Amino acid sequence: MRDIDVVNALRPSQPGAFTPSDLDEVPEDVVRCELVDGSLVVRRPPSPSHQAVLLELACTLRSICPEQLQVLPAPVRFEPAAGLSLLPDILVCHRDDVGDRHVERPLLAVAIMSRSTRALDTGFRQALYDLSKVPSYWMFDPARRALTVRELVDGEYAERTVVGDEVFEATAPFAVRIVPGELVR
Incomplete structure (x- = not known):
């Protein structure tokens, strides 16, 4: 079938x-x-290069993830509201927020963009994460080797982009050092 x-x-x-x-x-x-x-x-299945980036980033996050949190690679559902079910590429959440079928409240949602998903990732999905008050949303563009980070600060989202060999020092959901250029090998 x-x-x-x-x-x-x-x-x-x-x-x-x-x-x-x-x-x-x-x-x-x-x-x-x-x-x-x-x-x-x-959505069609992701490309091998997409999955390689996903694995690199998920392993980086998992290697230093605190015990009370969990790093989950796609496909894991996040259901922010009735009639909505999203599949971020990576989710980080409290272990207690992992249900049988989906994650209740992610602390971080990550999208690895491609030509076919860029508009959805930076527009529609971003708006849904914003409305759901997901504390952090990262969008990684492998073609540009750029990581755009949106973080909820005092009720508003702050956004910044790091490119190539620039270093992003995340503090939430936990301290981690990300160099966008190192995610694409």
Whole structure:
């Protein structure tokens, strides 16, 4: 059965009527699906270079992650509100916030951008993380070797970008040193 056939078999009777529980019926090895306002958004699998960056960054984070926190690579769902289910590339959260099917309250969401996801990552998804008050949202652009960091400070988001061999010294959700140019090998 093709991926699209699986998705069509799950289609609810009304447009926009998908729920997070409908995503539980999609086989894990079929497609990457997100839910936005009850509509299913299907993404193709990421490229090998994307996955290499994801692994490098996840391993960097995991190597110094405090015991009470957990680093989770995609696909792990974050459901910020009814009718919404997102798949960040990496999530960091308190261990107690990991449910059976999704993460309750991430401390950090990371997107590794590509040509096909750039607009969504810097626009729509960013707005959803902002509305959900996710404390940190990082967007890594492998083509530019640039890390854009959005952090919630006193109720507002501050944004900065580090490029190439510049160093980002994160303090939240824990202290970690990231050099964007070292993530792409």
